[in-house]
Amino acid sequence: xxxxxxxxxxxxxxxxxxxxxxxxxxxxxxxxxxxxxxxxxxxxxxxxxxxxxxxxxxxxxxxxxxxxxxxxxxxxxxxxxxxxxxxxxxxxxxxxxxxxxxxxxxxxxxxxxxxxxxxxxxxxxxxxxxxxxxxxxxxxxxxxxxxxxxxxxxxxxxxxxxxxxxxxxxxxxxxxxxxxxxxxxxxxxxxxxxxx
Numbered sequence: 001x002x003x004x005x006x007x008x009x010x011x012x013x014x015x016x017x018x019x020x021x022x023x024x025x026x027x028x029x030x031x032x033x034x035x036x037x038x039x040x041x042x043x044x045x046x047x048x049x050x051x052x053x054x055x056x057x058x059x060x061x062x063x064x065x066x067x068x069x070x071x072x073x074x075x076x077x078x079x080x081x082x083x084x085x086x087x088x089x090x091x092x093x094x095x096x097x098x099x100x101x102x103x104x105x106x107x108x109x110x111x112x113x114x115x116x117x118x119x120x121x122x123x124x125x126x127x128x129x130x131x132x133x134x135x136x137x138x139x140x141x142x143x144x145x146x147x148x149x150x151x152x153x154x155x156x157x158x159x160x161x162x163x164x165x166x167x168x169x170x171x172x173x174x175x176x177x178x179x180x181x182x183x184x185x186x187x188x189x190x191x192x193x194x195x196x
């Protein structure tokens with residue numbers, strides 16, 4: 001690998017590492033926010049029931065859905081989504097490669113549908129000025145945007161995964177059941193040689 005290629009690879013790896021950090025930090029902040037809202041609500045119920053907030057459950061649901069949709073991208077990166085590992089272990093490395101390519105293509109179609117129909121739902125909520133039925137009157141388009149946003153994050157991760165399996169396949173690190181593949185899943189391998 002030439003020096004400019006190595007620099008590009010390091011730059012790509014830094015970008016992906018930054019992207020991972022932003023997603024994990026954002027999900028952690030959303031979780032902390034949901035926990036704080038829940039604590040305030042419980043405290044308010046026992047200390048001042050008349051002044052307790054009534055919309056806490058609603059906000060916790062919105063925050064939790066956003067967190068789940070964001071962290072789904074990290075699950076794509078780390079092979080954390082449900083998959084038939086038992087079946088994959090029975091296949092030779094090249095067969096595993098093409099099963100993973102097929103999985104990526106199907107996942108791309110699914111996440112594209114999430115983006116497409118998610119934006120349709122968001123646009124409908126914007127046109128109707130749909131709001132929650134509670135006292136909070138929360139604009140529902142913000143909540144619904146979690147679906148296309150999460151779909152877009154996963155779509156990009158699946159494109160990266162597809163490119164890696166087609167052009168940069170390494171049977172020692174990218175097949176199920178190998179210790180190097182397990183190191184990749186924990187984040188300690190492969191990032192130095194092939195940008196995610």
